[in-house]
Amino acid sequence: MSLPDLPAPAAEALSAFQAAGSWEQRARLLMQWGARLEPLSDAQLCEENRVHGCESQVWLVAQQQGDSWQFNASSDARLLRGLLSVLLVRVNGLSAGELAQLDLIDWFNQLGLSRQLSPSRSNGLNAVLQRMQKLAVSSA
Structure with missing residues (x-):
């Protein structure tokens, strides 16, 4: 996806x-x-919103607005909160179909961050994206 997109x-x-x-x-x-x-509320920091597959604790909440999705996330790890933040700016406002096509590796490559992502952190971010995609598809 080019910069204007x-x-x-x-x-x-x-x-x-x-x-x-x-x-x-x-x-x-x-x-x-x-x-x-x-910040997520105490009520949102619950097991139902926890993303499994991350070494650190990550919580994700989603809200559909028309055809697009808005996500909020939190983590107990500072670096992961930064990674989540740059992931959220990339995915917020996308439709379920656009979410399904998102190339996470390409996005972090463009940001210059992929080489510094450990395999476990990369797997965790993939788990977050998969959770986003699953939430978007399940309410379609």
Whole structure:
């Protein structure tokens, strides 16, 4: 997907991360982006919203708005909150069909983050995306 096709927040993330010259700068950016996540309520931090397949605890809530989806997420891990934040700016506003076609590896490659993702963290992010896709399909 080209830059003009990206939602504005995703284009902003892409621009910021591509401008970061080193992993240290991208890690700092991730922490800043993680701080942008809207906190989930205590009621939302429940087993029903927990994403399984992540080493860290991750919670995901979804809301359908017309044909598109809005997600909120949280984690007990700071770096993962940053990764979730840049994932959310990429997926929020997509339809179930667009979610199903999203290439997570490509998105993190574009951000310059894929080489720093450990296999377990990569698997965890895939589990989050699969949960998003499942939520979107199950309510269609």
